[in-house]
Amino acid sequence: MDTLLQHLVNGLVLGGTYALLGIGLTLIFGLMSVVNFAHGEFYTLGAYAAFAALALAGLPFVAALLAAIAAGALLGALCERALLRPLRGHSIDTIMLVMIGVWIAMQNAELLAWGGVARSIPHPFPTAPLTLGPLNIAPLRLFVVLTAAALIGLAWLLIQKTRLGTAMRATFQDRDTAALMGVPIGKIHTVTFAFGSALAAAAGALLGPVFLAYPSMGDLASLKAFSVVILGGLGNFAGAALGGLLLGVAEELGAGYVSSGYRDAVGFVAIILVLLFRPAGLFARAERIG
Amino acid sequence: MRRSMRLVALAVVPLLAALAWLQIAGAQQAPIKIGMIQPLSGPVAASGNYVRMGAEIGRDWVNAKGGVLGRKIDLLIEDNKSDPKEAASAAEKLIVRDNVVAMICCWGSSMTLAAMPKVEEYGIPLVVETSSAASITRRGNPWVFRISPPSEMEASGLESKLKALGIKQYDFLAVNTDWGRGAVTAFGDVLKKNGSSQGVVEYMDQAATDLNAQLTKVKASGSDTLMVTTSVEQITLILRQAQEQRLQRRIVTTGGSSSPSQLIKHAGPAANGSYHVLVFLPWFPEAHPDAKLARAFVDEWQKRGFPFDGLTEGFRGHDAVVTVAEGIRIAGKDDRRAIRDALWKVNVMGTNGPIRFEKDGPAGKESGQNKPLIFLVEIKDGQLTLPKIQ
Numbered sequence: 001m002d003t004l005l006q007h008l009v010n011g012l013v014l015g016g017t018y019a020l021l022g023i024g025l026t027l028i029f030g031l032m033s034v035v036n037f038a039h040g041e042f043y044t045l046g047a048y049a050a051f052a053a054l055a056l057a058g059l060p061f062v063a064a065l066l067a068a069i070a071a072g073a074l075l076g077a078l079c080e081r082a083l084l085r086p087l088r089g090h091s092i093d094t095i096m097l098v099m100i101g102v103w104i105a106m107q108n109a110e111l112l113a114w115g116g117v118a119r120s121i122p123h124p125f126p127t128a129p130l131t132l133g134p135l136n137i138a139p140l141r142l143f144v145v146l147t148a149a150a151l152i153g154l155a156w157l158l159i160q161k162t163r164l165g166t167a168m169r170a171t172f173q174d175r176d177t178a179a180l181m182g183v184p185i186g187k188i189h190t191v192t193f194a195f196g197s198a199l200a201a202a203a204g205a206l207l208g209p210v211f212l213a214y215p216s217m218g219d220l221a222s223l224k225a226f227s228v229v230i231l232g233g234l235g236n237f238a239g240a241a242l243g244g245l246l247l248g249v250a251e252e253l254g255a256g257y258v259s260s261g262y263r264d265a266v267g268f269v270a271i272i273l274v275l276l277f278r279p280a281g282l283f284a285r286a287e288r289i290g
Numbered sequence: 291m292r293r294s295m296r297l298v299a300l301a302v303v304p305l306l307a308a309l310a311w312l313q314i315a316g317a318q319q320a321p322i323k324i325g326m327i328q329p330l331s332g333p334v335a336a337s338g339n340y341v342r343m344g345a346e347i348g349r350d351w352v353n354a355k356g357g358v359l360g361r362k363i364d365l366l367i368e369d370n371k372s373d374p375k376e377a378a379s380a381a382e383k384l385i386v387r388d389n390v391v392a393m394i395c396c397w398g399s400s401m402t403l404a405a406m407p408k409v410e411e412y413g414i415p416l417v418v419e420t421s422s423a424a425s426i427t428r429r430g431n432p433w434v435f436r437i438s439p440p441s442e443m444e445a446s447g448l449e450s451k452l453k454a455l456g457i458k459q460y461d462f463l464a465v466n467t468d469w470g471r472g473a474v475t476a477f478g479d480v481l482k483k484n485g486s487s488q489g490v491v492e493y494m495d496q497a498a499t500d501l502n503a504q505l506t507k508v509k510a511s512g513s514d515t516l517m518v519t520t521s522v523e524q525i526t527l528i529l530r531q532a533q534e535q536r537l538q539r540r541i542v543t544t545g546g547s548s549s550p551s552q553l554i555k556h557a558g559p560a561a562n563g564s565y566h567v568l569v570f571l572p573w574f575p576e577a578h579p580d581a582k583l584a585r586a587f588v589d590e591w592q593k594r595g596f597p598f599d600g601l602t603e604g605f606r607g608h609d610a611v612v613t614v615a616e617g618i619r620i621a622g623k624d625d626r627r628a629i630r631d632a633l634w635k636v637n638v639m640g641t642n643g644p645i646r647f648e649k650d651g652p653a654g655k656e657s658g659q660n661k662p663l664i665f666l667v668e669i670k671d672g673q674l675t676l677p678k679i680q
Contacts, residue, residue, distance in 0.1 A: 002510075003509075010500075111331055117336040117339070118336060127533055127534070127558065128533070136534060211500075214335070217499075219497070255503030255504065259493075260492040260493055260503060263494070263503065264498075
């Protein structure tokens with residue numbers, strides 16, 4: 001029983017960050033129909049930005065987190081303006097190929113800039129775990145999961161309650177009508193891509209100190225983000241949040257009670273089942289962005 | 291007309307002969323090409339790059355002494371991206387396109403195993419510098435010569451030391467590759483023979499970062515020791531996450547490729563009390579038969595500004611290059627088959643100790659296996675120590 005509880009806690013902590021990754025990706029797909037293969041690279045960017053801010057510039061932890069988010073947003077906006085805007089109206093395949101190019105270019109730029117050796121990102125939290133009965137959780141992980149939840153909440157508020165969010169939802173529902181109503185589609189796309197990338201960078205900056213920062217770290221993150229999005233339904237905000245948690249718990253329980261060698265397989269089997277029985281995603285009927 | 295033809299012939303023939311002679315002379319001067327495949331990117335890129343750095347020192351030292359057979363040696367290095375498929379295609383490229391005379395590869399066992407069929411197909415000697423899976427020298431591939439110890443050799447070489455640790459029950463956490471699975475069997479056999487019982491055996495993907503599920507299972511087993519086989523990055527994560535879960539275990543890493551100073555740096559106090567199987571001890575060069583060589587290598591490494599943490603990997607690159615160069619010298623020519631036959635006669639001093647090959651694998655198709663020295667070190671209060679039980 002104690003072991004089961006610990007597995008569940010581990011799974012929820014892991015799932016929280018999957019959710020953060022998935023939300024950024026699902027927003028970009030939902031609003032822009034861009035399959036962002038470079039999503040994981042923004043995650044890596046966030047981790048390295050946090051490393052640079054903390055270990056090299058000596059900024060405090062929260063400032064480093066904000067710096068990483070800013071770096072993600074900035075590069076995301078740049079990427080949209082320079083590469084995606086000229087391609088608007090092109091087929092989804094063309095854009096997909098461009099994003100694969102961005103992925104390869106960013107990963108190799110990271111390798112060139114930082115080298116292949118993993119970096120350990122310093123953090124101010126004590127390393128001894130907090131103990132609650134049979135459960136152990138590291139203070140850093142607790143901070144990560146709470147911050148992830150707060151960021152997801154903020155993202156939701158932004159989309160639901162602000163004028164910008166209303167414009168984003170309108171664009172998602174019907175781009176042409178939104179444009180006729182005076183929504184600046186170009187700007188909305190830039191903001192959406194920057195916002196999605198910033199969320200990925202936030203996940204990287206949060207998880208970097210928990211794990212290690214290395215140039216290929218984004219590959220696994222991308223894979224998980226895509227899994228979460230498929231699980232939750234493409235373009236579905238709430239679906240991505242719940243899908244993330246679900247994937248985290250499924251993997252953890254699979255590793256705990258089936259076989260740890262098949263940990264990733266458990267997650268993918270869950271996705272295959274969802275696709276077989278609910279092809280539009282688990283939460284297809286739940287509220288979409290809007 | 292006939293006269294002019296004769297004139298042309300008279301002019302052309304000596305010209306062609308001169309060209310041919312120049313080409314032969316040029317070939318004599320051209321460097322001897324040795325291929326190397328390492329993971330220069332991907333999850334284990336750090337290790338692969340360290341081996342490359344060590345190999346470059348080896349190459350420079352050999353060339354500084356005049357090279358072999360009066361020619362310089364040239365290292366052609368390919369990236370296998372930590373991926374077995376890439377290892378096989380990199381091998382094909384080096385053999386067919388670059389026409390190397392011998393190869394050094396591939397760090398990970400799965401990558402080496404993927405490149406081995408190519409080596410046999412084209413008939414080119416391969417020096418394996420790091421990989422530990424037993425199957426590498428057991429497949430009946432007579433072109434393979436391994437300088438690193440297989441897991442079984444590590445385990446049996448450490449039998450007395452493991453016994454002295456008094457392990458009653460152990461768990462195993464290994465990377466899900468040929469190397470990890472091989473180590474579980476090899477160390478498991480030796481531990482069981484000495485009266486330890488086995489708790490749980492858990493595997494992890496090479497790129498996995500969250501190992502809490504495995505550690506939660508390990509925690510529930512009630513063993514006293516956790517044996518770990520994986521790369522240094524994952525060992526760091528295991529040490530940290532074990533501390534987060536208050537896992538009170540003696541942790542012993544196998545594989546001889548971990549870098550304790552890197553662990554001390556990245557895992558901090560979580561690394562205290564852990565034991566590590568190592569093949570090269572840059573902190574204690576005097577532990578090696580040729581202390582002068584070991585020290586010179588450590589000095590050169592630092593002079594080049596390479597990170598000290600990389601030495602436990604880097605020495606392999608040096609030793610592999612020295613082995614190949616000695617093979618070429620004994621062969622007396624840059625012919626693949628002659629070098630293969632010569633590798634059996636190699637007896638050369640490496641940074642770890644003398645390198646020579648014994649036969650291993652099915653009769654008639656044996657591979658060469660070197661018997662390096664193996665050590666067990668402990669991290670105590672952030673410092674590295676050679677435990678008394680040596």
